[in-house]
Amino acid sequence: MSERLVETGLSARRIGAMILRYWYLLTSSWPRLLELIYWPALQLVTWGFLQTYISQNAGFFARAGGTFIGAVILWDILFRGQLGFSISFLEEMWARNLGNLMMSPLKPIEFLLSLMVMSVVRLAIGIIPVTGLAIAFFGFNLYGFGLALAAFFCNLILTSWAVGIVVSGLVLRNGLGAESLAWTLMFLLLPLACVYYPVSVLPGWLQAVAWLLPPTYVFEGMRALMIDHAMRLDLMGQALALNAVLFVGAVAIFLRLLRDARRLGALIQTGE
Amino acid sequence: MHRQNDAAIEVDHLVKRYNKVALAVDDISFRIPRGSVTALLGGNGAGKTTTIAMIMGLILPTSGRVRVLGLPMPEASAQLLHRMNFESPYVDMPMRLTVRQNLSVFGRLYGVVDVPGRIAELAAELDLADLLDRRTGSLSAGQKTRVSLAKALINEPELLLLDEPTASLDPDTADWIRARLAAYRVTRGATLLLASHNMLEVERLCDRVIIMKLGRIADDDTPARILARYQRDTLEEVFLDVARGRGFAAAGEVAP
Numbered sequence: 003m004s005e006r007l008v009e010t011g012l013s014a015r016r017i018g019a020m021i022l023r024y025w026y027l028l029t030s031s032w033p034r035l036l037e038l039i040y041w042p043a044l045q046l047v048t049w050g051f052l053q054t055y056i057s058q059n060a061g062f063f064a065r066a067g068g069t070f071i072g073a074v075i076l077w078d079i080l081f082r083g084q085l086g087f088s089i090s091f092l093e094e095m096w097a098r099n100l101g102n103l104m105m106s107p108l109k110p111i112e113f114l115l116s117l118m119v120m121s122v123v124r125l126a127i128g129i130i131p132v133t134g135l136a137i138a139f140f141g142f143n144l145y146g147f148g149l150a151l152a153a154f155f156c157n158l159i160l161t162s163w164a165v166g167i168v169v170s171g172l173v174l175r176n177g178l179g180a181e182s183l184a185w186t187l188m189f190l191l192l193p194l195a196c197v198y199y200p201v202s203v204l205p206g207w208l209q210a211v212a213w214l215l216p217p218t219y220v221f222e223g224m225r226a227l228m229i230d231h232a233m234r235l236d237l238m239g240q241a242l243a244l245n246a247v248l249f250v251g252a253v254a255i256f257l258r259l260l261r262d263a264r265r266l267g268a269l270i271q272t273g274e
Numbered sequence: 275m276h277r278q279n280d281a282a283i284e285v286d287h288l289v290k291r292y293n294k295v296a297l298a299v300d301d302i303s304f305r306i307p308r309g310s311v312t313a314l315l316g317g318n319g320a321g322k323t324t325t326i327a328m329i330m331g332l333i334l335p336t337s338g339r340v341r342v343l344g345l346p347m348p349e350a351s352a353q354l355l356h357r358m359n360f361e362s363p364y365v366d367m368p369m370r371l372t373v374r375q376n377l378s379v380f381g382r383l384y385g386v387v388d389v390p391g392r393i394a395e396l397a398a399e400l401d402l403a404d405l406l407d408r409r410t411g412s413l414s415a416g417q418k419t420r421v422s423l424a425k426a427l428i429n430e431p432e433l434l435l436l437d438e439p440t441a442s443l444d445p446d447t448a449d450w451i452r453a454r455l456a457a458y459r460v461t462r463g464a465t466l467l468l469a470s471h472n473m474l475e476v477e478r479l480c481d482r483v484i485i486m487k488l489g490r491i492a493d494d495d496t497p498a499r500i501l502a503r504y505q506r507d508t509l510e511e512v513f514l515d516v517a518r519g520r521g522f523a524a525a526g527e528v529a530p
Contacts, residue, residue, distance in 0.1 A: 005387040007385035007386075010353060015385065023379040026379070027370055030371065030409075097368040099368050102365055105332055107356045109352070264334045
């Protein structure tokens with residue numbers, strides 16, 4: 003009889019097994035890999051040339067060179083981070099493999115942790131080449147942000163995971179009919195988080211809503227860094243606090259939706 | 275060490291009601307000894323799959339209790355799930371991964387220490403050696419069933435749950451699968467619980483048959499005693515009697 007490890011707590015081995023599963027999947031299909039780079043590159047080039055045009059014709063934008071490009075890349079970290087999380091989850095639904103996973107010793111939290119790791123892997127595959135393009139085409143070096151980039155990244159990825167976790171729970175509970183949320187929900191944040199313009203542009207009541215969203219602090223922080231050359235640690239701290247609340251809430255919602263799915267028998271009917 | 279007569283599964287007054295209206299499982303109780311092979315038999319909607327899903331912890335009961343290998347399910351699922359496994363043609367293995375990749379992932383999930391060694395053993399037992407490096411999606415139905423069975427046996431489960439394990443297979447492949455299941459039960463002393471529509475399969479493999487109808491247990495005995503009680507030659511005839519409301523009393527017998 004072959005030997006078996008019995009790990010009743012969190013298991014790095016099981017998380018590793020899931021990462022391995024997604025890595026096998028990713029590397030089995032070149033269109034999946036290409037798609038990771040395609041949209042971020044397209045976004046960057048479009049907005050980058052727009053920024054170049056505007057900066058040649060407006061004094062303020064000439065001073066604030068790169069804010070659009072920076073915003074495009076940071077938005078992509080937020081959006082692609084969530085998409086990378088959600089798509090790895092959806093792969094299980096599309097493959098009708100969720101039943102196999104849910105009756106294995108894999109714990110829901112381990113499943114979520116493996117999806118978080120995969121969102122970073124997928125993001126890295128897409129964004130790192132795009133940051134190279136930004137340097138080559140527009141002379142914009144994202145890594146010049148230094149430590150601020152780490153703060154921006156941590157806050158954005160935490161928000162993207164929180165949204166990805168809630169979307170995954172909704173798909174578990176409601177089936178693939180809720181799949182479109184994975185592609186659309188984050189766009190709700192695009193106008194509210196003030197990606198391309200300062201919060202002061204919004205009407206007063208909407209500014210209050212914007213300040214409830216952690217990414218708003220990141221994009222304001224980026225503009226402060228690029229325009230005023232000031233690192234706003236206060237903004238990053240506030241974003242981190244909001245993200246902590248958002249993340250814990252998202253995990254609680256996911257576990258509740260998973261329980262509902264078990265109650266409704268949705269885990270053995272993973273179709274529409 | 276467990277006693278040989280310990281129950282592998284104990285189901286006590288189990289009820290599952292969906293949306294407060296549809297009653298899928300209606301107050302059933304049974305006890306399955308370790309090392310036995312039991313079939314859940316019944317038509318579509320009889321409650322077989324729901325019952326198996328509750329035993330695995332995939333569905334929460336509305337009321338009643340399930341104990342698996344002496345522990346409550348789903349409360350003790352962390353202690354139990356590595357000791358059991360499941361196979362069904364209705365739950366796929368990821369199609370884009372090769373057979374070896376799929377078995378590697380599940381071997382790790384189930385805590386198998388020597389995953390390559392276990393895959394080699396299963397490849398020999400289930401005649402999978404030539405398939406290991408092929409994509410799972412490119413396999414025939416029979417080959418996929420063998421791969422699903424390999425996944426179900428990867429952790430050498432003490433309890434194996436099967437949902438129509440030979441559905442859509444040709445008679446030769448189905449017979450081959452049944453032979454492997456019978457051999458696994460003998461060599462490992464495992465408990466098997468299977469939901470099936472295949473009466474030949476049930477007669478050949480099972481010590482005991484639990485017949486379900488409309489979420490309730492309509493009969494529960496050895497295949498031989500059920501055949502005698504219904505005065506029938508095959509379980510298929512018994513199945514039709516139960517499905518069409520002709521109980522053993524209608525066949526001229528009195529319940530023991």
